[in-house]
Amino acid sequence: MNGNDDDRTAGLWEGVDALCHWLDAHQPVRGREGLLLRVLKLSEEVGEAAQAVIGATGQNPRKGVTHTWQDVEAELCDVALTALVALRTLTPEAPEVFARHLSGVTARSTPPEPAPDGRA
Template sequence: MEDTAWLRVARLRHWLDTNSAPELTGDVRLWRVLKISEEVGEVAEAMHGATGANPRKGASHTWDDVHTELCDVIVSSMIALATCTPDAARLLDERLQHLVDRVMPSCEGMGR
């Protein structure tokens, strides 16, 4: 079986399911979706640091930090989606194709 991004996400999700703090009660989907917000905040912090936008902190981050944090947003989103539905890979693929078809209607059918 090929080691795809979605299989890696499944392994991370399994690890989270078995190692999360027991005091995190309730619907685990809530915690997984909230994690996305945390990661987005880290992207914003890295952006401020990479551009030196905060005069008090100056250049506290690099563009590599921004890239890493963006990847964390994507992975957290994939984990949240996989937590919410067993059809995560199909849904993401369909949504991405819908977006491509919507903005590039002359290219419908390309890459399918």
């Protein structure tokens, strides 16, 4: 990661924190139920992403093409942001938790680098 990547990561989590604070200030349901509703919001966002894919591919013959692939991109961003906000709501250590999880998933999902002698 270079300096720009660090800046983007910091900006991402600053944005997530700002969204959490704004949601907390306008949250009609608090406590455990509020947390559960924030996690359930993911289902809504995933549904909107699915709807955008169906619309971008014209899979509903009655409606035809109703979305663009840019709409799908935006919906996927909403899914990612909603997940990060839910994680941040669950723990103030969200950046560290996410970084550890990403590192673990990456480690088990990528092949090991070959050794200098050609062995894995």
